[in-house]
Amino acid sequence: AKEAGRNTFEFYRPDAGEEAGNNLLLLEEIRSGLTRGEFLLHYQPQIDLASGRLCGLEALVRWAHPQRGLLGPDQFIPVAEEGGLIHALGKFVLKTACRQLQAWQRQGVPVVPVSVNVSARQFAHPGWTDLVRVQIERSGIDPHQLELELTESMLMRNVEQAIATMHELRALGVTFAIDDFGTGYSSLSVLRSFPVSRLKIDQAFVRDITRDTSGRGIAEAIISLGHTLKLRVIAEGVETPEQLEFLKAAGCDEAQGYLFARPMPADEIPGQLARDPGQTGAEP
Ligand code: C2E
Ligand code: MG
Ligand code: MG
Ligand code: MG
Secondary structure: OOHHHOOOOOOOOOOHHHHHHHHHHHHHHHHHHHHOOOOOEEEEEEEEEEOOOOOEEEEEEEEOOOOOEOHHHOOOOHHHHHHHHHHHHHHHHHHHHHHHHHHHHHHHOOOOEEEEEEHHHHHHHHHHHHHHHHHHHHOOHHHHEEEEEEHHHHHOOOOOHHHHHHHHHHHOOEEEEEEEEEOOOHHHHHHHHHHOEEEOOOOHOOOHHOOOHHHHHHHHHHHHHHHHOOEEEEEOOOOOOOHHHHHHHHHOEEOOOOOOOOOOOOOHHHHHOOOOOOOOOOOO
């Protein structure tokens, strides 16, 4: 029954018991995948819209699963979070990103900051700030090159605690971005108290730009809110020249999306950094 359940996973909704069983199997696979080195990071370029230059990279975790091929985070992060493995996975991600930054530095690649996604349970883990400190020290990177992406909902869960943790890391030189901005419910006064440098407009709003006028209004509102708070604003999921034109006209600072580049293996990044800005698509 277990075999059949796995094979037909795509075709019906497993009941709660079966889903729990599948998750336990997956959790075991994640655990062994971590020790066998099956996880890796892809990096997606971020483009400064004024210059057209690559100005940052977002690290996105992938799992080279021995049977199921390359899996994206949506297929394992929620289970890792639920099952208590997110700290181990998060440690791998942070360590890999720091080492990669250091390797590029050593190779003389002109380095740009790398952003690492942090999930709620990682951020709330008591060992988190120490982990970040140790990874920075061991890799010898400039901490200003490391940005952590947090979501509004994570920050709102325990505002005081979040602010304290962020200040602790800020003291090391680490910077912060608010990911998927606009999807949470942060109040403006609270938003102002977080030491963040960038707002990332959620891709749902970027998609709506070419859909309707309220979509455009929301994007404009987020950009002006970000600028009022003296933050850089980056749009995620930019796929079309129309979206890009609108964002540029609205004063958005940076963009990231398939229009420019997909997330890619680390060894393709030096070539991207060496590319002429005119070819990135930022200046059509
Ligand atoms: P996110 O941080 O909002 O990342 C952006 C997602 O949008 C990525 O999906 C990226 O591949 C995708 N994307 C980029 N440009 C485009 C575009 O033009 N169009 C569309 N449709 N999508 C685009 P991905 O890699 O599947 O990651 C999904 C989510 O998983 C991330 O959302 C982030 O919340 C989480 N995640 C990724 N890596 C990590 C990690 O290392 N640790 C943790 N805790 N979470 C991670
Ligand atoms: Mg992100
Ligand atoms: Mg996002
Ligand atoms: Mg997301």
